[in-house]
Amino acid sequence: MASQAADAVTLTNKIETLIDEVQSKATSLSEDDRYRVSEAARKLSMGLETPGDTVLRVTSSPLQLPLACIGVETRLFEVLSEIDSTATIAELAERKRLLRYYQAFGFVSQPGDDAYSANDMTRAMTSPAARASTLFSLDTVVLAFNILPQFLGETGYADISGSNRCPWNSVYHIQEDFWTWLQKHPLHLQRYLSYLQNYRFGLPSFVDVVNIEQEIALGSTDSTVLFMDLGGAMGHNCIALRRKYPKLPGRIVLQDLPDVIERVKTNPLPDFEGIEAEAYDFFTPRPLKGARAYYLSSLLHDWPDHKCVVLPERGTPWRAAQSDLAMLSIYYAGERSYADWVTLLGKAGLKISKVWEYTERFKESVTVAVLK
16 A cells, blocks of 8 residues: 555656646646547546545536636636736725636646746637637537437437427527538538637647648649648638648648538638639539549538438547547537448448548547549
8 A cells, every 4th residue: 555655646746747748748748648648637637536526516517618718708817828927806806706626627827825827728728729719619519418318218219410400490490401500501501611720729620631632633733733721711721731842733722511611701711812613512413523522521420311311339539439428419410440341431332441530539540432
């Protein structure tokens, strides 16, 4: 027992040192190593919980998103991030109760009894992605999550993937799908597009693992339709490709629904020059055919198999598992395993020829599908 206690103290000291190094940017951890350490720390934390700790963590977790939204909406996180040193209780008196909560859950640091300062988590909450995703999640996504127990109980806990109704429909008492609704609500659409534009900031991309020059661009000319991004929102994937290969000959085309493309043309992202934007519903016949590559990033998981085919299971990471239930709650769809993709693509007359994984934490991969 004494040996275990000593080992625990030694491990704690090492963890605290590593935290200081990470926060001071003195560590040389790669993104993969950082993720492994983070996951190990998360599992260690849960492994050390008492039953009471576990219940309290689960039951109090719904409060974090509303409190994060308050910090974003009141610009509290921005104010702290813009202060070079620390802010005193006197300066932030009206926010005292909020600050106590934020400090307890790591949103801000408290270097002294009456002082608060920004940390990496504070600064992360000032990004456009944080603002868009917190507000969109609170106003739209969480409503579907909250009704999920009732909905699944009423449906006998059946797998509703492929049906025409999901918890999200019950929240708004409507029959139309999420995408149709989104087109009618500009504020929610803007938040959703901003989230898509920013949520992968700092993470690897498909261009980091696929040699585009070798895989799809051999012999291409300026008139070749090289890359077509279906449902690509504001064009962040197209931009990433153009930045990686600025002199690559060939046309890069973004396709999405009309309201999205109108926003792209009105307020394009930096470096969108030279990329074509075309309004298109991928359930209809394709106006532009013969592209070297059709890219469907985070698109097919929004739809059940019978919709996707219109186009000619252990150790799951928590982010992927959470995304799967989000797909079920909002889109009556879900994330797919490798076997699921083989089956789905087979129904469309396709087969998998290559797979390149580019993020371990999300289990994101480039899956190349070709005709059988």
